[in-house]
Amino acid sequence: MTRNEIQDVRMRKYFIDAAKELIKGEGVVVVSTRNVAERSGYSYATIYNYFKDVRDLIFACIEDFQQECIDYIDEQTKGIKNSRKKIISITNAYIKFFCMYPGIFELFFLEKPKVISTRKSSIESIYTFFDEILEDNLVSFTNDMKLNPKEVEIISQTFKLAVHGELLFFMNRRNNETLESIIKRIDDIFNFLIK
Amino acid sequence: MTRNEIQDVRMRKYFIDAAKELIKGEGVVVVSTRNVAERSGYSYATIYNYFKDVRDLIFACIEDFQQECIDYIDEQTKGIKNSRKKIISITNAYIKFFCMYPGIFELFFLEKPKVISTRKSSIESIYTFFDEILEDNLVSFTNDMKLNPKEVEIISQTFKLAVHGELLFFMNRRNNETLESIIKRIDDIFNFLIK
C-alpha cells in the first residue's frame, strides 16, 4: 500500500464513519453529502474524490455494519453451548440488532442498489450473511439430530426467509406487534420446522 | 355525497391515476409533485389542495393496486378447483404480480410510512392482504387435510413470512435467482410445511 493509498483509506474512513453515525441515528434518508461533510470537517464536494456518488458512500458502510452485527451477536450469545439454544439465541440477537438500528436494516434490505458496478459484492453478501452467522451451529445441530441434507436445506431456507419476512413486516410497522411477540413467533417457527 | 365531494373524488383520482402510472413504470422514486401534475394537466401546487403531501398521494395508490393484484390473481387462477393447487397458483400469481411491477412491491413493502395520521388503515391492510387472498382456500384445504387449528396457524404464518422474505431478497436483487427458481422454492416450502 503506497502512501497515497493509506491517505485514501483514511479519508474514506472519515466519510464512512460520519455516514455510519447518521444511518444509526436518523436513518439513510439523512445521509446527504452536506451532512456527511459537516460531520467530517470537509467540504461536500471532497466526497466525490473518494466515492463515485452518495450511494456509493452509503453502500460502503455495509461491511462495517456487518462486523458490528457479528460482534453484537457474539457478545449476546457467548456463553451458550447447546447448538439448538445457540441457533435460537443468535437469531434473536440478529433480530434485536436491527430493531436497535432500523437504519441499518434499511440499508441492508430496503435500499435499492442503484450503484450496480461498485459495491456489488457487499450487496450480494447481505443475502448470505444470515447463513454464515448460523452455519457452524446449524451443522452441529443437524448432526446431533441426524437430519438428512435435503431436509436441512429446506428447513434452513424456510427459516431464513421467515426471519426476514418477519423483519420486513415489523420494521416498517406493517403489523402492530412487539419485539417480544415476533421473537416468540420465530422461536415457534424454528421448533415447528425441526420437530 | 355533495357536489363538492364528487369533484373532490374526481380530482383525487386524476392525481392518483397519474401517480399509479409513474409507480408502475419507473417506480416510486419518480413520483414528484411536478411529474404527477404534468401528467394530470394541473399545476403541482394544486395537489396540495387534495393531498396532505406527496407521500399521502403515494400511499393513496395502495387500495387501487391491491384491487389490481386481486384481479390479476383471479384471472391467473380462475379454472383451478383443487384447493391445494389453488393455494400454490395464487401464491405464484402473487409473486409474479410484484415481479411485473416492482414499483408496486416497493410501495407496499419498502416505503416507510412517514404519514402516520393519514392512510394508516391501507398501510396496515398490506400486512393482512396475503392472508385474505388465501383465506377461503386455506380453510377448505385444512378441512380436507384434517389439520388442527394450531398447526394451521403456524403453517400459514411460516408460509406467509417465507413468501415475503423471498420477495424481499429477490426484488432488491440480493440473490441472483430467476423468477422460476424462487417460485419453485416457494412450492417446495409449501409442500414441506404441509407434509
Next chain:
DNA sequence: TTAGTTATATTAGCATTGTTAATAATATTA
C-alpha cells in the same frame, strides 16, 4: 531552494424536489 507540476479541496453554480405564501382565476351566492 524554488519554479513548475500534480494532487487535493473548496466555492459557485445548476437542476431537481417538497412545500408554502401570495396572487390570479373561477364559481357561488345574496
Next chain:
DNA sequence: TAATATTATTAACAATGCTAATATAACTAA
C-alpha cells in the same frame, strides 16, 4: 350584478446531488 368563497397558479425558499472552475497544498526536478 357585486361580493364572497373556492380553487388554481405563479413565485419563492430551502434541501439535495452533482459538476466545473478555482484555490490551495504537496511534490518533484532543476
